[in-house]
Amino acid sequence: MYVLIVYDVEEKRVAKVNKFLKTYLNWVQNSVFEGELTEAQLNRIILWFKGHLDLRCDSVLIYTASSEKWLSKKIIGVEKNSTDNIL
Amino acid sequence: MYVLIVYDVEEKRVAKVNKFLKTYLNWVQNSVFEGELTEAQLNRIILWFKGHLDLRCDSVLIYTASSEKWLSKKIIGVEKNSTDNIL
Numbered sequence: 001m002y003v004l005i006v007y008d009v010e011e012k013r014v015a016k017v018n019k020f021l022k023t024y025l026n027w028v029q030n031s032v033f034e035g036e037l038t039e040a041q042l043n044r045i046i047l048w049f050k051g052h053l054d055l056r057c058d059s060v061l062i063y064t065a066s067s068e069k070w071l072s073k074k075i076i077g078v079e080k081n082s083t084d085n086i087l
Numbered sequence: 088m089y090v091l092i093v094y095d096v097e098e099k100r101v102a103k104v105n106k107f108l109k110t111y112l113n114w115v116q117n118s119v120f121e122g123e124l125t126e127a128q129l130n131r132i133i134l135w136f137k138g139h140l141d142l143r144c145d146s147v148l149i150y151t152a153s154s155e156k157w158l159s160k161k162i163i164g165v166e167k168n169s170t171d172n173i174l
Binding site: 004006008009028029030031032046049050053054055056057058059060061062063064065066070071072073074075076077078079080 | 091093095096115116117118119133136137140141142143144145146147148149150151152153157158159160161162163164165166167
């Protein structure tokens with residue numbers, strides 16, 4: 001499945017979240033990662049979030065499309081990090 | 088079509104972008120808007136971005152799914168602004 005993760009977490013946790021997500025997904029913009037994941041990988045990410053974030057103030061949105069073909073992407077302005085697999 | 092807009096723009100333009108996008112979409116997290124749009128509305132938004140952003144340094148990602156049913160959403164931690172139509 002194709003996954004898009006957008007997060008809004010306290011400053012002191014941003015580096016840790018970035019470092020972790022980079023092992024699974026492509027960084028495409030500040031606080032935005034995307035890429036192909038298996039169900040198991042996504043569950044691992046969700047578990048990690050629950051164990052490392054302050055769920056009272058941090059916020060993570062996870063959008064999933066069963067396949068990349070259901071999600072098109074347009075970039076306006078600077079392309080911070082290209083992911084050829086979706087364009 | 089269901090649209091998700093994520094932006095990373097210079098601080099001095101954030102308020103203006105927020106104010107504009109709120110007329111079309113739901114604010115769901117810092118720099119993240121989502122909602123149902125027509126093709127014409129999306130085109131108007133794209134034109135507005137091209138006329139109001141500095142395309143050399145600002146970045147906007149627009150994800151579209153032909154229908155909401157192709158995009159599921161999971162929230163971890165704080166739900167900054169709920170959009171019942173997708174959950």
